[in-house]
Amino acid sequence: MNCWEIIADNLKKAGWSWGCVSAIDSNGRTIWIVDAHRDNGKRFIVHADEKLTAFLELESAIRNK
Numbered sequence: 264m265n266c267w268e269i270i271a272d273n274l275k276k277a278g279w280s281w282g283c284v285s286a287i288d289s290n291g292r293t294i295w296i297v298d299a300h301r302d303n304g305k306r307f308i309v310h311a312d313e314k315l316t317a318f319l320e321l322e323s324a325i326r327n328k
Contacts, residue, residue, distance in 0.1 A: 267318040274299055279325070283314070297321045 264272075274281050279299040288294050295317040300306040307324045311317040 265315075267315045270318040270322050274322070274325070281321075283317070285314075299325060 271281055271283075279301055281297065281299040283295065283297045285293050285295050292312065294310050294312060295314045296308065296310045297314075297317040297320075298306065298308040299321055305328075307321055307328075309317055309320040309324060311320055
């Protein structure tokens with residue numbers, strides 16, 4: 264299991280729904296966009312150059328709020 268999959272599994276166990284997409288920016292670089300939300304209206308969206316980094320930032324944002 265990849266590290267980002269562990270984070271995603273932990274988010275799900277904590278009641279978060281999540282999604283992840285990759286996109287190409289205007290400079291031709293791949294960026295990763297990850298979001299998590301709950302039925303109570305809380306939502307977090309982050310983007311990063313690497314998939315794992317995006318998940319780590321999402322995890323940190325949720326933990327710090």
